[in-house]
Amino acid sequence: MKDCIWFISGFHKPWEASVVANLAGVLNVARKTEGMPPLRLYIAGGTGNFRVAGALSWKSLTFLERMSTILFRGGVWHLWGDAPFWWKFIRLRARTVHTSLEDKPNWMGHPTRLFAEQADCGESVIRPTFEVRVSLASSMTEKQSNEKQSVGKSSAIVIMDEPQNLPNELDVEVVFPTDSSVASAVALFAEDSPSGAILAAYLTMQGIPVIAGSSLKGRSYLRSVLGSDGYIALKSRDVDGWRVALSDAAGEPGRFASASARRFLNENYSAASALESLAEIY
Numbered sequence: 001m002k003d004c005i006w007f008i009s010g011f012h013k014p015w016e017a018s019v020v021a022n023l024a025g026v027l028n029v030a031r032k033t034e035g036m037p038p039l040r041l042y043i044a045g046g047t048g049n050f051r052v053a054g055a056l057s058w059k060s061l062t063f064l065e066r067m068s069t070i071l072f073r074g075g076v077w078h079l080w081g082d083a084p085f086w087w088k089f090i091r092l093r094a095r096t097v098h099t100s101l102e103d104k105p106n107w108m109g110h111p112t113r114l115f116a117e118q119a120d121c122g123e124s125v126i127r128p129t130f131e132v133r134v135s136l137a138s139s140m141t142e143k144q145s146n147e148k149q150s151v152g153k154s155s156a157i158v159i160m161d162e163p164q165n166l167p168n169e170l171d172v173e174v175v176f177p178t179d180s181s182v183a184s185a186v187a188l189f190a191e192d193s194p195s196g197a198i199l200a201a202y203l204t205m206q207g208i209p210v211i212a213g214s215s216l217k218g219r220s221y222l223r224s225v226l227g228s229d230g231y232i233a234l235k236s237r238d239v240d241g242w243r244v245a246l247s248d249a250a251g252e253p254g255r256f257a258s259a260s261a262r263r264f265l266n267e268n269y270s271a272a273s274a275l276e277s278l279a280e281i282y
Contacts, residue, residue: 002036004282005074007058009044010081010100015199017049019114019128020080024052026129026271027278040074044084076282083108097281099126101194112281115194117219127277129269130201167239189234197221201269204230204261209254211245225269230261 004027011020028039041055058066070089077090078097087108090096096109101118105111111123119125188203189211200210200222210231212222222231232254234245248254 003074004076004078005040005042005069006078006080007042007044007084008050008080009084012045012049013195013199014049015202016101016195018051018202019130019198021050021052021055022129022131022271023126023274023278024050024055026275028052030275030279042069044081077109079109110281115197115221115224117221117224118194124281125277126281127269127274128198128201129271129274130205130265167237167242192220192222194221197225200231201225201261201265204258205265207258209249209258210261211249225265226261227264227268230257230264232257 006020006024008017008020011017024039024041031038038054041050041052042058042061043050043055044058047055047057061069070086071093074090074094076095076097078099079087080099082100083098083106087096091108097112098105098107098109099112099114100107101114103118111121112126113119113123114126114128116125188200188208192213200212204210204226210222210226211234212231213234232245232248235241249257
C-alpha cells in the first residue's frame with residue numbers, strides 16, 4: 001500500500017475530526033518508519049480541525065489538480081463521511097474504504113466503523129485512539145454561542161451533547177458542548193451516541209468527569225469508551241437527581257471516575273491497537 005489518500009467529507013465536529021487526525025498521525029509514523037510516502041489527506045471543508053501535516057482543503061486545488069488526483073492518484077482511497085459526486089470515478093480504478101458514524105450509511109467502499117456496537121452487519125472496526133487535541137474553547141461556533149441559556153444563578157456548568165429539559169429549579173447554567181472553556185467546565189453530560197462518546201473521551205482525558213444517563217444497559221458507546229466505572233450515573237432527571245450527580249462530579253467520585261476512564265482509554269485505545277486495526281483493513 002504505497003499510495004493512500006484519505007478524503008474527509010464528514011467528521012467535522014472538532015472531537016470527530018480529532019479522531020481522524022490521530023489515526024492519520026499514527027499511520028504516518030508507521031509509513032515513515034517503513035520508508036513509504038506520507039498519507040495524503042483532502043478535506044472537503046476547512047483544515048483547521050485536522051492537525052496533520054500536509055492536510056489540504058479540496059477546494060484549494062485547481063480544477064486540473066482535482067481531475068488529475070481523481071483519475072490517476074492513489075491506489076487506496078479512504079472515505080470518511082459522505083461520498084462526493086465524483087467518488088464513482090475513484091471506485092472504478094482504486095480500492096476504497098468507507099468509514100461512517102451514521103446509523104444506516106450508503107456504503108461506498110469497504111464498510112468500517114469506529115465502534116463495534118455499530119458493526120451489526122459485519123463491518124470492520126477501526127480502533128480509535130485519543131489524545132488531548134481538542135478544547136471546548138477552540139470549538140465554539142457562533143450559532144451555538146447564541147443558544148446559551150441561563151437557569152437561575154450559575155453554580156456549575158453542564159455541557160450537553162443534545163438539548164435536554166432540565167428542572168427549572170436547578171441552579172446551573174446550561175451550555176452546549178462547543179460553547180464553554182475547559183477551565184469553567186464542571187461536568188459533561190453526554191448522550192450515548194458515537195459522537196457523544198468521542199466527545200466524552202476527549203473531555204475526560206482533560207480531567208472533566210462525565211455524567212451519563214442511568215440507562216446504559218446492553219450495548220453502550222459511552223461504556224465501551226470510558227469503561228463501566230468511568231462516568232457518574234444520573235440516577236434520575238429531577239432536581240435531586242441532578243444535584244447528586246453534579247455534587248459527585250465535583251467531588252471525589254468525579255475524580256475517581258475521570259481517572260478510571262483515562263486508564264481505560266490508555267489501556268484499550270492505544271496508538272498500537274489503532275495502527276493494527278488499520279493495517280488489517282489495508
